[in-house]
Amino acid sequence: MKVHAIILGAAGYGGGELLRLLIGHPNVASILAVSKSHAGQKVWKAHPNLRGFLDDAYYAEADWSALPEDGAIAVFSAQPHFELANQLKGLESQWASAGIADRVTLIDLSGDFRLSDGQLFESAYGKAHPCADRLGTFVYGLSEWKASALRETTRIANPGCFATAVQLALLPLQGLDLGFIAVCGITGSSGSGALPSETTHHPTRAHDFRAYKALEHQHQAEMEGLIHSLGITAQLSFVPHSAPLVRGIFATVQFCLPEGLDESGLRQRFQAAYRNAPFIRQVEGSPRTASVVGTNFCEIGIKGNGRSAVILVALDNLIKGMAGQAVQNMNLSLGLSEKAGLWTPGLFPA
Numbered sequence: 588m589k590v591h592a593i594i595l596g597a598a599g600y601g602g603g604e605l606l607r608l609l610i611g612h613p614n615v616a617s618i619l620a621v622s623k624s625h626a627g628q629k630v631w632k633a634h635p636n637l638r639g640f641l642d643d644a645y646y647a648e649a650d651w652s653a654l655p656e657d658g659a660i661a662v663f664s665a666q667p668h669f670e671l672a673n674q675l676k677g678l679e680s681q682w683a684s685a686g687i688a689d690r691v692t693l694i695d696l697s698g699d700f701r702l703s704d705g706q707l708f709e710s711a712y713g714k715a716h717p718c719a720d721r722l723g724t725f726v727y728g729l730s731e732w733k734a735s736a737l738r739e740t741t742r743i744a745n746p747g748c749f750a751t752a753v754q755l756a757l758l759p760l761q762g763l764d765l766g767f768i769a770v771c772g773i774t775g776s777s778g779s780g781a782l783p784s785e786t787t788h789h790p791t792r793a794h795d796f797r798a799y800k801a802l803e804h805q806h807q808a809e810m811e812g813l814i815h816s817l818g819i820t821a822q823l824s825f826v827p828h829s830a831p832l833v834r835g836i837f838a839t840v841q842f843c844l845p846e847g848l849d850e851s852g853l854r855q856r857f858q859a860a861y862r863n864a865p866f867i868r869q870v871e872g873s874p875r876t877a878s879v880v881g882t883n884f885c886e887i888g889i890k891g892n893g894r895s896a897v898i899l900v901a902l903d904n905l906i907k908g909m910a911g912q913a914v915q916n917m918n919l920s921l922g923l924s925e926k927a928g929l930w931t932p933g934l935f936p937a
């Protein structure tokens with residue numbers, strides 16, 4: 588199958604990673620990079636690593652009626668929260684006018700459609716949802732959890748990067764009564780996007796380490812949604828930290844093992860849950876950000892000692908936590924090989 592890919596917000600970090608992955612994707616026949624801030628400039632001005640691979644200029648907007656008449660159309664929105672929610676209905680009517688509505692798969696990388704309840708959204712994101720009647724109409728795109736629903740949908744809400752790491756630690760724990768789950772999450776600076784702010788600018792964080800948004804990070808609602816759906820009984824406490832890395836998420840997820848479950852039983856649960864998950868690597872000891880950076884892999888380490896258990900997770904926030912998982916979800920939705928465009932080892936040392 589041929590795929591035409593359109594990226595909205597293509598000058599940001601997520602947009603750049605989407606472009607890089609889609610350039611190497613065997614089914615992608617054309618790529619249109621849309622950027623309001625960089626319209627008319629060469630794509631490599633924002634993403635110098637793409638020079639020679641994509642020498643087009645950015646478009647200010649997509650001309651939907653100019654797309655080729657055959658093939659699937661994958662639209663990725665890599666814009667800040669609230670942008671796609673404001674644009675969705677306008678985009679859908681443009682697709683209908685151009686006669687392409689039934690060929691479009693839309694994948695949103697922001698938090699706009701991850702939660703299905705308007706009040707929950709408002710408490711997580713601080714403002715009412717601009718298009719609340721469409722909440723609940725997107726499939727939540729944690730690929731390893733929702734693969735069958737993703738094969739049947741054309742609207743995908745890609746998960747948050749922290750949420751991806753923590754949920755991949757929790758997915759095999761279905762039905763357990765855990766009481767309390769303590770989560771320490773660590774992110775690199777690219778998690779805050781391309782525009783520096785006072786707290787994300789390199790000089791202020793390159794040699795610093797701190798917690799932020801303790802117990803009030805917006806991804807907690809996504810994690811609680813999975814706990815609830817899987818019948819895990821637990822209160823989850825999430826504290827994110829900002830680490831002197833550029834890329835990478837590392838999550839430490841701790842809980843008490845319920846009666847009757849030991850380390851070997853825990854490992855068996857992970858092996859069963861991820862038997863057919865090509866991007867999950869179970870490792871001995873600690874996972875490392877350095878062995879997954881630049882890839883769509885997620886490494887998971889498991890340790891139990893008496894009643895204490897810890898699940899350790901490492902992934903690249905811009906790939907498995909964002910653009911790579913978005914391509915994995917496109918592959919699932921379009922019936923392509925799940926690994927297409929993504930099956931590559933990273934750099935080591937990173």
Ligand SMILES: NC(=O)c1ccc[n+]([C@@H]2O[C@H](COP(=O)([O-])OP(=O)(O)OC[C@H]3O[C@@H](n4cnc5c(N)ncnc54)[C@H](OP(=O)(O)O)[C@@H]3O)[C@@H](O)[C@H]2O)c1
Nearest residue numbers: 596598599600601622623624665666667668697778780781
């Ligand atoms: N960074 C991560 O690790 C990560 C992981 C998972 C999900 N996400 C989510 O994915 C989305 C994109 O993230 P990113 O890291 O790629 O962000 P980014 O580097 O800040 O860039 C995103 C794009 O959004 C547009 N943009 C930036 N600031 C804007 C503003 N104030 N108003 C309107 N448009 C603005 C720009 O689009 P134009 O090119 O059109 O000018 C920019 O290219 C966000 O919703 C983010 O929360 C990020």
